[in-house]
Amino acid sequence: MPTIVTLSQIKDHLALTGAQDQDDMLIQLKLDAAQSLIERHLGYGLILQFGSAEAVPADLREAILQLTAWWYENREAVMERGAPLPFGVQDILDAHRDWSF
Secondary structure (H helix, E strand, O other): OOOOOOHHHHHHHOOOOOOOOOOHHHHHHHHHHHHHHHHHHHOOOHHHHHOOHHHOOHHHHHHHHHHHHHHHHOOOOOOOOOOOOOOOHHHHHHHHOOOOO
């Protein structure tokens, strides 16, 4: 799956600086999962819809960043199944969702 947000960008978003590479694999897995969930929720692949990673709207890139960061920072938290997406991610997705059936 072509990525919309790079590992370097999410590490900047998380304010991880220096040689903190021990969590790179974990962060990348969460980044891939966030993009996958968002694409499934929207009903389309982001690259297919917008033509390139660079053409994906800024708010969708922000949704990927926020969801990845939330999952990374709260990876040990216990939540109820079906809990809402964090920090306005749902609002961003609703604005871009393909509502046709």
